[in-house]
Amino acid sequence: MLGTGNAFLPYGRYHSFAMIDGKHIIDCPPTALASFRREGHSVSDIETIFITHVHGDHVFGFPFLLLERTYISDRAHEKPLTVVASKGVKERLKQLCDLAYPGSLETIFERIQWREEADGELDCGLTWHRFKVYHDESVDPYGYHFNKGKEGGFVHSGDSGPCELLYEEIAATSMAILEMGIPEWVASDTHHKPSDVDALAKTTPNVEFIITHSFIDTPGSGWEPTVTDTYPIHPSNVHHAEDGLRMNRHGTSWRVKLKESTKN
Ligand SMILES: [Zn+2]
Secondary structure (H helix, E strand, C coil), X not given: CCECECCCCCCCCCECEEEECCCEEECCCCCHHHHHHHHCCCHHHCCXXXXXCCCHHHHCCHHHHHHHHHHHHCCCCCCCCXXXXXXXXXXXXXXXHHHHCCCCCHHHHHXXXXXXXXXXXXXXXXXXXXXXXXXXXXXXXXXXXXXXXXXXXXXXXXXXXXXXXXXXXXXXXXXXXXECXXXXXXXXXXXXXXXXXXXXXXXXXXXXXXXXXXXXXXXXXXXXXXXXXXXXXXXXXXXXXXXXXXEEEECCEEEEEECHHHCC
């Protein structure tokens, strides 16, 4: 988990996004470059970007990623870059890049391989299934179900409220990265709240839930809480992620651990 905060950046968190096997990322938030630098990842090592939806906190780091590769980590444009996204995202990201750095990103943009199919497979054997979730329709919201054979699979909810299709995908996996964007008192059914997480974790006790896109400050930040710095009490299959969290597959189960270098 390269970042675990919602749009409002609670203390101790960069914007939420995840990385698979050190080279594929799910979303590209405004703080993506900061997350890469902190973890020591070269930006040019990113081969694939999966887009869940086009809200700013999920994709506004895209022009910066292209800019960094163009001027620093891949000046010769040798590294491949694939973007997996629903139809229409390409045009939205083109507008974003033209607005951010007119004239500077055309070359790298034209070299991107776009994959718009809902079900696909990368050369490394990672497959995806993209499915509709319940969020603001105008940003084309999706979740993903990833699989890599014996190495296991997981679901990424994208940004969504409780949603039948999402819950069916979660019931068919062993680990789910779930975005919990808002506290209990916010009137919205297009995001998960703590009580939604609670109900879902109880109905699917065999799934490990990694909670991200959080409104909760990382406990112990030392600052006056933005909203709160206290995690809700949840069943033991719910893990409130913090930046740097890693999930490793061991046999048929997942292990969840905080990376040493980001403990502080
Ligand atoms: Zn969103």
